[in-house]
Amino acid sequence: MDIIGDIAIVKIPRELLKYKEELGKAVLDTQKKVRAVYQQVQPVSGQHRTRQLELLAGESGTETEHREHGCVYLLDVSQVYFSPRLSHDRKRISGLVGSRETVVNMFAGVGPYSILIAKERPHVQIYSIDINPRAVWYHRVNSRRNKVYDRIRVLQGDARIILRESLVGMADRVLLPYPALSLESLPSAVEGLKTRGWFHIYFHSSYARRQEEALAKAESMVSSRLQNIDVKVLEVHAVHVREVQSRTSQVCVDVELNKTASRT
Ligand SMILES: C[S@@+](CC[C@H](N)C(=O)[O-])C[C@H]1O[C@@H](n2cnc3c(N)ncnc32)[C@H](O)[C@@H]1O
CATH class of the missing domain: 3.30.300.110 (Met-10+ protein-like domains)
Known part of the structure; x- marks a missing residue:
């Protein structure tokens, strides 16, 4: 439940x-x-x-108001995605963001990652993207309600296209919180990054016996995907976010990368 x-x-x-x-x-x-x-x-x-x-x-x-980490989110549970089970991870990510960073959230939903970051880091600039017009509408309402409207630009559309067309070289940090699309969106995320920065990549990773296997597999999967698109991985660390089914973890891979080191 x-x-x-x-x-x-x-x-x-x-x-x-x-x-x-x-x-x-x-x-x-x-x-x-x-x-x-x-x-x-x-x-x-x-x-x-x-x-x-x-x-x-x-x-x-089906419209309701949800409170989390001191923020309030209006949303319709039948029209947009929202999971209270990611609450712990949102706090973790927010704690990693530097005070004056530019953050791009490719799959922002009604704003729970972006709004928490903006609330905790008054000098960040955030670009939040979602393809669902209802999610974008609620995100804008929620940005106003949480008084962080000036720090977040909410854009509607396919994040892969928006990054390539409008946000090239802008981000210190890119969030990819959508397991079904995160890995295939890596090339666009790289386009959006400054020469050096962080990605937080969510996807599902299975294991035979121990959860640690899922984490190791996820780290090597991300490293090899990034090497294939000619980017140098400086640091990589996978975190277990939640169990999604038997012997399958939703993981978040935090990776620091450098675009020029291997491209030059
Ligand atoms: C798993 S939800 C995550 C939402 C949010 N990060 C959260 O934790 O509540 C994935 C979101 O990605 C959006 N989405 C799906 N495909 C997209 C795309 N190509 N570009 C941008 N957003 C997309 C969906 O509308 C949905 O809101």
Whole structure:
């Protein structure tokens, strides 16, 4: 179960589906801040990474206000992606950002990484990109609500194109928080980087026995992809973000790289 604002989203195993109304009511009765319980009918899907939801209990309405690390996010859980499970990682990334950096967030959603960074680092400049117009709309609302509107430019479109056309050589740091597209977006991310800087690359990595295997595999995968596009890796470190299925971790690979060292 995920609780986003005052909405609970539950995934019910097939064998328990016949009890879904009772389960919904039980969640509503036991979780005092929850106003509505929705069942996630299918996995998060499509280009916008949205969920199909069915109301099980409580008042209908999928827009809510979620609080995290002192920031507030308005969002519609049926129209945009949001996961409270990434909260810990958002704080970790924000802690890595230098005080006067330019950051590009290629897959920004409603802004939870970008807004936290802008709030904690008053002199950063952030470019947040998302292809989903609803996510962009909520991100702009959230930037205003959290009083960081002057530090974040929110752009709508395909991040790979926007980086190549409008943000060449701008970033000290590029966030790629979308596992399905992060690795194939590396060439565009390199275009957006100054000569030297950091990437934070999210993807899924499986392991046979120990989580550390997934991390080692992820580090060598990123290093070899970057070497293939002629970029020098200065430092690489993978972090476990969350377990996404049995023996598969969502990892974030933090990598520092230099564009000119191997290109000259
Ligand atoms: C997994 S979500 C991550 C959202 C956000 N970083 C967060 O943690 O809430 C991926 C996001 O990428 C967006 N997206 C998908 N393809 C894209 C593309 N080609 N360019 C920019 N954004 C894209 C989706 O609309 C979605 O909001």
